[in-house]
Amino acid sequence: NAGVTQTPKFQVLKTGQSMTLQCAQDMNHEYMSWYRQDPGMGLRLIHYSVGAGITDQGEVPNGYNVSRSTTEDFPLRLLSAAPSQTSVYFCATQPWDRGDEQYFGPGTRLTVT
Amino acid sequence: GNSVTQMEGPVTLSEEAFLTINCTYTATGYPSLFWYVQYPGEGLQLLLKATKADDKGSNKGFEATYRKETTSFHLEKGSVQVSDSAVYFCALINTQGGSEKLVFGKGTKLT
Numbered sequence: 001n002a003g004v005t006q007t008p009k010f011q012v013l014k015t016g017q018s019m020t021l022q023c024a025q026d027m028n029h030e031y032m033s034w035y036r037q038d039p040g041m042g043l044r045l046i047h048y049s050v051g052a053g054i055t056d057q058g059e060v061p062n063g064y065n066v067s068r069s070t071t072e073d074f075p076l077r078l079l080s081a082a083p084s085q086t087s088v089y090f091c092a093t094q095p096w097d098r099g100d101e102q103y104f105g106p107g108t109r110l111t112v113t
Numbered sequence: 114g115n116s117v118t119q120m121e122g123p124v125t126l127s128e129e130a131f132l133t134i135n136c137t138y139t140a141t142g143y144p145s146l147f148w149y150v151q152y153p154g155e156g157l158q159l160l161l162k163a164t165k166a167d168d169k170g171s172n173k174g175f176e177a178t179y180r181k182e183t184t185s186f187h188l189e190k191g192s193v194q195v196s197d198s199a200v201y202f203c204a205l206i207n208t209q210g211g212s213e214k215l216v217f218g219k220g221t222k223l224t
Contacts, residue, residue: 004156033214042202042219043157058214090156092215102215104156 004105023091030096032074036087119218136203144207
């Protein structure tokens with residue numbers, strides 16, 4: 001039981017490049033979300049999904065795309081990376097009706113130059 | 114809207130000192146309150162939680178009491194250890210209106 005896994009752990013991109021951050025969970029949780037963590041800002045919600053085929057925007061969605069074709073996977077796409085997207089990205093999952101049971105992945109540290 | 118305000122860090126303490134990290138919140142209704150901990154290089158882990166007024170969450174020697182009258186959920190530990198060095202986040206979920214999204218404070222770094 002791996003819980004929540006994220007790949008890669010580290011990534012450096014040039015401005016304008018695109019990439020996908022992967023998130024996978026084996027807990028059969030309906031609810032998955034992506035956060036970014038910046039110094040002095042805490043965690044901010046980017047996008048979330050309440051089940052396969054359903055996604056919605058969070059607090060800071062601009063510049064990011066998501067899709068949810070399976071319960072297990074919730075990839076985050078950066079279409080054209082910008083230096084402002086330099087951050088640490090966390091994926092989290094929870095059972096749909098248990099908002100007090102969030103499980104976080106280990107994070108992806110992204111640097112955009 | 115919902116928001117969480119926690120004391121700014123960093124907080125530097127000697128081993129065995131008493132720790133308090135203040136957290137206050139703004140929310141309608143009755144949110145659930147949480148403290149998460151992030152050790153260096155790792156993701157967030159739930160440290161403790163309280164789901165109704167006057168509840169006390171506790172774990173690993175840390176405690177926090179849900180005070181509705183002061184809208185607070187301060188984190189305390191009687192005797193900190195070097196291994197407690199981490200960033201601590203206060204958070205809430207307010208299920209009023211059907212939202213299950215966590216709202217985080219900005220984090221407090223403890224050394």
